Amino acid sequence: xxxxxxxxxxxxxxxxxxxxxxxxxxxxxxxxxxxxxxxxxxxxxxxxxxxxxxxxxxxxxxxxxxxxxxxxxxxxxxxxxxxxxxxxxxxxxxxxxxxxxxxxxxxxxxxxxxxxxxxxxxxxxxxxxxxxxxxxxxxxxxxxxxxxxxxxxxxxxxxxxxxxxxxxxxxxxxxxxxxxxxxxxxxxxxxxxxxxxxxxxxxxxxxxxxxxxxxxxxxxxxxxxxxxxxxxxxxxxxxxxxxxxxxxxxxxxxxxxxxxxxxxxxxxxxxxxxxxxxxxxxxxxxxxxxxxxxxxxxxxxxxxxxxxxxxxxxxxxxxxxxxxxxxxxxxxxxxx
Numbered sequence: 001x002x003x004x005x006x007x008x009x010x011x012x013x014x015x016x017x018x019x020x021x022x023x024x025x026x027x028x029x030x031x032x033x034x035x036x037x038x039x040x041x042x043x044x045x046x047x048x049x050x051x052x053x054x055x056x057x058x059x060x061x062x063x064x065x066x067x068x069x070x071x072x073x074x075x076x077x078x079x080x081x082x083x084x085x086x087x088x089x090x091x092x093x094x095x096x097x098x099x100x101x102x103x104x105x106x107x108x109x110x111x112x113x114x115x116x117x118x119x120x121x122x123x124x125x126x127x128x129x130x131x132x133x134x135x136x137x138x139x140x141x142x143x144x145x146x147x148x149x150x151x152x153x154x155x156x157x158x159x160x161x162x163x164x165x166x167x168x169x170x171x172x173x174x175x176x177x178x179x180x181x182x183x184x185x186x187x188x189x190x191x192x193x194x195x196x197x198x199x200x201x202x203x204x205x206x207x208x209x210x211x212x213x214x215x216x217x218x219x220x221x222x223x224x225x226x227x228x229x230x231x232x233x234x235x236x237x238x239x240x241x242x243x244x245x246x247x248x249x250x251x252x253x254x255x256x257x258x259x260x261x262x263x264x265x266x267x268x269x270x271x272x273x274x275x276x277x278x279x280x281x282x283x284x285x286x287x288x289x290x291x292x293x294x295x296x297x298x299x300x301x302x303x304x305x306x307x308x309x310x311x312x313x314x315x316x317x318x319x320x321x322x323x324x325x326x327x328x329x330x331x332x333x334x335x336x
Contacts (some may be wrong), residue, residue: 009263011274012128014132021112027062051072072191114140162195200233265292
């Protein structure tokens with residue numbers, strides 16, 4: 001049994017969402033040809049045909065497609081050519097498609113992943129970090145918000161980190177207070193289908209994310225393609241390519257979230273990794289782990305929860321630490 005004061009950070013990837021009650025697709029299972037048979041995704045279908053010629057839709061990886069779209073809309077990535085208007089339509093349709101594929105019952109928690117927070121009553125979690133765009137963990141935290149004091153604050157802190165609400169009169173501090181940076185946090189490093197932002201870098205709202213889940217009687221829910229109140233640009237979801245190409249320029253708020261993730265991993269005594277593949281294309285993620293763990297004198301205990309034990313070899317290669325392996329979350333929690 002580990003000490004109750006041990007700082008434990010959970011780090012969740014697509015494999016965790018795939019193992020959930022909702023069996024969400026992994027990055028390589030996202031696209032299905034049947035979904036493109038109609039007229040709904042004509043621009044996205046054209047983009048895929050143009051950029052991935054000869055490759056069946058079922059063979060595409062979500063992260064490859066979003067990276068290709070972002071590069072095609074970027075001045076350098078398009079090598080100085082003006083992006084064709086249909087590509088902007090493909091970006092909007094991509095948002096719609098991802099939302100449809102990751103849709104889960106509103107506010108319904110996952111009976112598997114909620115066990116992380118049930119265990120939290122006995123062994124407090126330092127923070128939860130995820131690469132997933134979906135809202136599974138948000139639902140779990142909300143479901144336990146009145147039973148466990150710690151998780152209740154994690155969503156509120158995350159929302160405060162993302163930016164000042166549209167209709168808020170609260171003025172934010174210039175710097176992040178020590179107490180807030182060192183509190184229990186929930187961090188999403190690749191964005192969320194629930195977060196919207198203005199892609200115009202000259203707009204005052206470009207520096208912030210707006211969680212849709214927080215709309216109230218003073219603000220209507222945001223929809224894909226709605227116009228930014230300041231500059232009129234169509235707003236998009238904050239879904240970040242794993243290559244992180246120019247990410248901190250395009251999504252300035254991500255710099256804060258990644259720095260906080262580094263801090264949490266750097267002080268954690270135990271890091272529980274669940275369903276993270278550490279793909280070579282996810283260079284920044286690999287660098288985050290390498291730097292956060294090799295920069296410290298005392299090394300953490302690392303747990304790898306994955307049906308594929310070979311992922312442990314990647315973790316050892318990156319961190320220098322051989323993780324303890326568990327095939328399932330239940331088997332890991334039973335040992336705690």
